[in-house]
Amino acid sequence: MEVKMSKFANIVKCVVKEGHEQDYLDACRNFVLSEGQEQAYTIQTGDREFFFFGLWESEESLVKSRPEMISNLDTIRDYLEEISPELGVTDPHSGNVVIAWD
Numbered sequence: 001m002e003v004k005m006s007k008f009a010n011i012v013k014c015v016v017k018e019g020h021e022q023d024y025l026d027a028c029r030n031f032v033l034s035e036g037q038e039q040a041y042t043i044q045t046g047d048r049e050f051f052f053f054g055l056w057e058s059e060e061s062l063v064k065s066r067p068e069m070i071s072n073l074d075t076i077r078d079y080l081e082e083i084s085p086e087l088g089v090t091d092p093h094s095g096n097v098v099i100a101w102d
Contacts, residue, residue: 010094020079036061
């Protein structure tokens with residue numbers, strides 16, 4: 001199904017320090033949906049590799065929520081390994097949703 005209205009999504013990769021997986025998950029459970037955020041998921045793809053996925057009403061709603069997202073990141077930053085000197089502890093991406101399946 002093609003998306004008829006403009007949706008926006010973000011995905012953020014992180015690697016949790018060994019022994020802090022439960023701390024990370026507990027902290028993530030305290031996050032709440034931001035204004036304009038329709039859905040959010042934390043996905044585990046490896047022993048210590050996680051992705052956050054968020055679906056937004058629009059790019060503008062994501063941009064307005066960046067200070068809140070940075071505040072959330074600050075609560076988990078100590079649990080994360082540096083991915084690279086260029087990226088720091090997260091590898092974020094965002095863009096328009098172009099196809100969605102029901």
